[in-house]
Amino acid sequence: DVKVTQSSRYLVKRTGEKVFLECVQDMDHENMFWYRQDPGLGLRLIYFSYDVKMKEKGDIPEGYSVSREKKERFSLILESASTNQTSMYLCASSSPAGTVYNEQFFGPGTRLTVL
């Protein structure tokens, strides 16, 4: 079974703090993704990565950065957390485009609250 794990299920941080969210997958997937999900807005892509040390901006990258030093691990960094970054953060991984089964597998999510 594909397993995607995230470092925390719930996190509470203060405005201005640096926040690290970590994601690890065990299926040797090339692609990894970070989304945030807010009521009425659906899933919005923050960043994605097709390979180690590679990153691409998604639809809403402002205020976030990412790091992918190892194939199995993809980290999301909030350099200076703000209250409008309170959200559910979801990590996903998939095999490369063009493969037969390239659906995205999701981690359990991290609910981040910024006070």
Add this chain to the structure above:
Amino acid sequence: QKEVEQNSGPLSVPEGAIASLNCTYSDRGSQSFFWYRQYSGKSPELIMFIYSNGDKEDGRFTAQLNKASQYVSLLIRDSQPSDSATYLCAVMNTGNQFYFGTGTSLTVIP
């Protein structure tokens, strides 16, 4: 225009009925289509995928794809209260970009 559009609902059906969930997409060349189920407070889980025009059945679930109309649907037969969730449609377009709809909330009434 959004890449993927779904009616947000809520959709309510009685137990045992057929629930019909619909999704349209904008990129005519899209090749891969997915349905995810998301329970409240949980992450999305894949329930069906379809690549070819027509129907694909898996137990009580049937995915239907009509590429000419740019339309994909999910039918849930014999709906159960445990099917109550938000259903997300996802499409991989010609640029190999993955897009999700905002989801349709389904409630199955016992």
